[in-house]
Amino acid sequence: MKIQGKMFMWLSVFLLITAIVYGVWSKEAVGTTALFMAFGLSIMIGFYLGFTARRVDVGAQDNKEADVADDAGELGFFSPHSWQPLGLGIGGALAFLGIAVGWWLVYFAAPIIVISLWGWVFEYYRGENRTQ
Incomplete structure (x- = not known):
């Protein structure tokens, strides 16, 4: 760095x-x-x-004598597939559409956003991706 x-x-x-x-x-x-x-x-x-x-x-x-392979190793944890971002995207799209069309659409978007956000935060505490 x-x-x-x-x-x-x-x-x-x-x-x-x-x-x-x-x-x-x-x-x-x-x-x-x-x-x-x-x-x-x-x-x-x-x-x-x-x-x-x-x-x-x-x-x-930062080592001038190093090869590219010297920096190889574990890069980190990458999440498996998740459906929660799709729900957040749909809820966000409905919320922004509510600004253009009518504020009443936000009432339908808010629960979708909250449920998807809740599912995304807690997806490793239940189901097939549960961590031990």
Whole structure:
């Protein structure tokens, strides 16, 4: 993660210079503010990545002598299939359709969203995916 932190720090330097030059030449407040905000976001991400890289073990991506296979291993836990996101999508679509068509549709969307969200949160506590 060290290289990503350095990349964001260099990007923040570029954005700061660009924001100053743009602000002086254009005298336009919105674009200048957007560039300064992009500078702030970039420096926050760069600081976080650099700070985290100092605290974690050195991975294969930071070792110049490492091969690609050296970083192989367990990548994490990936959920099996789930029907709950489909229910959330249908409920969300109905809710946004309710904004355009009529607020009464939200009354039908809310239970679908709540039931699907409840099922998604607790899907590992019951059924075939139950963890021991």
